[in-house]
Amino acid sequence: MVLVMALAVLISYQLGSAKALVIIDFYDVLGEASTLILAVLGLLLMVSTRPQGRVTDHFYSGGLILVFSLSLDLLDEFVHYPDDLRLVSWLESLPQPLGLMLIAIGALEWRKEHLLVTRQLATREKVLREHQWLDPLTTLYTARYFHYLLQREISHAAESAQPLCIAHVNLICFSRFNQSYGSHAGDKLLHHVSELISLLLRPSDCVCREHSDRFLILLPNTDYAHARQLLAGLPNAITSELNTPAYLGCQVTLHEVKEHSAEQALNALTEAAAHTSADVQRGITRAARARA
Ligand SMILES: Nc1nc2c(ncn2[C@@H]2O[C@H](COP(=O)(O)OP(=O)(O)OP(=O)(O)O)[C@@H](O)[C@H]2O)c(=O)[nH]1
The missing domain is CATH 3.30.70.270 (Reverse transcriptase/Diguanylate cyclase domain)
Known part of the structure; x- marks a missing residue:
């Protein structure tokens, strides 16, 4: 994730030049920085709590793409690009649907995984009930x-x-x-x-x-x-x-x-x-x- 953010900084400062402090809109910075911080925190939480697998991979890759776009969006407030340069604007907006699509696929996979786990638990519970293997009073x-x-x-x-x-x-x-x-x-x-x-x-x-x-x-x-x-x-x-x-x-x-x-x-x-x-x-x- 740090690499992705560093890449955004590199691209931004290679293609543009720093804006003067007076023309920076700090309300915009506040809004975009909070969105980026929330996305990073959400991604870290997801990766640290979920087991490895397809669901986590989809969430992680989608999240990284979003973090990249949101970083460029934030840097946009500090860096001025030449008027005829469209690349940065594309990099800010085009990857976002792709990142969201990967997160949506991850959510679908997660739902499938959840249904499977629920079905498995229900089967186990049924087996235990049917075989009367658990005593309800003591749970022994x-x-x-x-x-x-x-x-x-x-x-x-x-x-x-x-x-x-x-x-x-x-x-x-x-x-x-x-x-x-x-x-x-x-x-x-x-x-x-x-x-x-x-x-x-x-x-x-x-x-x-x-x-x-x-x-x-x-x-x-x-x-x-x-x-x-x-x-x-x-x-x-x-x-x-x-x-x-x-x-x-x-x-x-x-x-x-x-x-x-x-x-x-x-x-x-x-x-x-x-x-x-x-x-x-x-x-x-x-x-x-x-x-x-
Ligand atoms: N509260 C409660 N009582 C139970 C349960 N199952 C059985 N009992 C009671 O446990 C008692 C068992 O009787 P006994 O085997 O004679 O037990 P005891 O009085 O300890 O007799 P000894 O072992 O010979 O000393 C009976 O009074 C049952 O009604 C239960 O799930 N909950």
């Missing part, structure tokens, strides 16, 4: 998605010989909380618990809502000891961070996956969670370890 993935993900991770773990852990999180006495504070407060608590679990996990882990007050966690490339360490703070974090009543607890059951199918692994986890005795409900049960 559902148990159905967890099953799909677990199957994929089991295959991956077998190929890479990496450990894989899954965990089950169950709130204790959640129905009592619901009864005491109402289901709206219960909904909010479930939402906060889901956020808290997500915060404690690593980006590679995944937490899903199984149903009601139960959550499932997938911890790829993680053995039992490491998973236990990662989730150790969860029961306390839920009760202290969320300021829940003393009776509300959290049971976390861990299982290191050795099974070959998601179904078997989930059965093992459910069985381990069901056997968790009341006295370990506030911590991480080790029941699953024996099965791992």
